[in-house]
Amino acid sequence: MNEDMISVAGLRKQFGKLLAVDDISFDIAAGEIFGLLGPNGAGKTTTIHTLVGGLKPDRGSVTIGAGGNPLHPEVRKQIGDAPQALALYEELTGEENALFFARLYGMAGRRLRDRAAAVLDLVGLTDRRKDYVSKYSGGMMRRLNLACALVPDPPILLLDEPTVGVDPQSRNLIFDKIEALRGEGRAIVYTTHYMEEAERLCDRIAILDHGKILAMGTLDSLLEEHGGRSVVTAGLEGAVPAGLELPGTIEDDQLRFEADKPLEDVAKLVASGLRFRTLRVDRPDLEGVFLNLTGRSLRD
Ligand SMILES: Nc1ncnc2c1ncn2[C@@H]1O[C@H](COP(=O)(O)OP(=O)(O)O)[C@@H](O)[C@H]1O
Numbered sequence: 574m575n576e577d578m579i580s581v582a583g584l585r586k587q588f589g590k591l592l593a594v595d596d597i598s599f600d601i602a603a604g605e606i607f608g609l610l611g612p613n614g615a616g617k618t619t620t621i622h623t624l625v626g627g628l629k630p631d632r633g634s635v636t637i638g639a640g641g642n643p644l645h646p647e648v649r650k651q652i653g654d655a656p657q658a659l660a661l662y663e664e665l666t667g668e669e670n671a672l673f674f675a676r677l678y679g680m681a682g683r684r685l686r687d688r689a690a691a692v693l694d695l696v697g698l699t700d701r702r703k704d705y706v707s708k709y710s711g712g713m714m715r716r717l718n719l720a721c722a723l724v725p726d727p728p729i730l731l732l733d734e735p736t737v738g739v740d741p742q743s744r745n746l747i748f749d750k751i752e753a754l755r756g757e758g759r760a761i762v763y764t765t766h767y768m769e770e771a772e773r774l775c776d777r778i779a780i781l782d783h784g785k786i787l788a789m790g791t792l793d794s795l796l797e798e799h800g801g802r803s804v805v806t807a808g809l810e811g812a813v814p815a816g817l818e819l820p821g822t823i824e825d826d827q828l829r830f831e832a833d834k835p836l837e838d839v840a841k842l843v844a845s846g847l848r849f850r851t852l853r854v855d856r857p858d859l860e861g862v863f864l865n866l867t868g869r870s871l872r873d
């Protein structure tokens with residue numbers, strides 16, 4: 574499948590003087606999790622809002638499926654939206670929320686009840702469906718938010734920071750469900766400010782900062798292009814064999830050097846008779862990519 578489910582071209586959105594989304598473009602195919610990774614305020618939610626037609630872009634275009642405008646009701650139905658600001662009624666039960674969304678999509682009768690039951694089951698909330706949402710934990714609310722997005726069985730899913738405030742167990746359940754949804758061929762947009770989540774889940778990642786996409790590609794390609802080199806730190810045992818030229822400097826018995834292929838370099842040193850007591854390889858990660866691209870840390 575190479576037909577794009579979402580196509581964004583030259584998108585721009587300004588709030589007063591603030592350029593929240595600055596000329597961004599990307600295409601997302603079926604069966605792909607596309608990550609929008611960036612710190613708070615980078616423009617992730619604003620981008621998502623334009624994808625569902627909730628915000629009108631100042632410039633650029635959003636195309637859903639084969640030439641669809643998200644403002645068209647039939648096109649809008651193809652998009653499941655789990656917003657960062659939870660779209661739930663806390664004074665209703667989990668089940669009543671799912672039923673409410675099913676009615677919004679025009680379902681009735683048997684189909685309405687079946688669909689609500691199916692999405693609650695999918696996120697593991699069947700047992701708690703009769704409880705008021707106001708009694709739910711943060712993780713349960715996020716899972717219900719995802720369930721409600723899944724009600725229309727949409728080929729496209731927009732998940733805006735779906736694990737914020739979520740306990741590790743719910744987080745893993747959400748990850749598993751999202752991976753299963755990808756396996757069914759859905760196109761998924763996943764926004765996060767957690768690089769570990771983007772690394773774990775996303776097939777392609779766009780790094781967003783101040784409304785601009787700074788780099789975009791697979792994890793491997795981002796690491797290769799922007800990640801820098803690995804750092805090897807090794808505690809040495811015994812003497813350095815005479816005549817062996819070390820690739821770095823020794824301080825307090827620790828050899829430290831940078832490498833493109835750290836394990837090959839280490840193997841060569843071992844073959845030359847160098848003995849290691851400890852060995853640590855710090856490979857580049859998305860945090861390093863962000864640092865190299867912006868000079869700032871993603872964690873701040
Ligand atoms: N409705 C709005 N009015 C004014 N400024 C906004 C509005 N929505 C977002 N912003 C600003 O736009 C920027 C991007 O916000 P947002 O898209 O929410 O970022 P993110 O989701 O990546 O944290 C931020 O500086 C934010 O304060």
Ligand SMILES: [Mg+2]
Pocket residue numbers: 617618619657733734
């Ligand atoms: Mg946001």
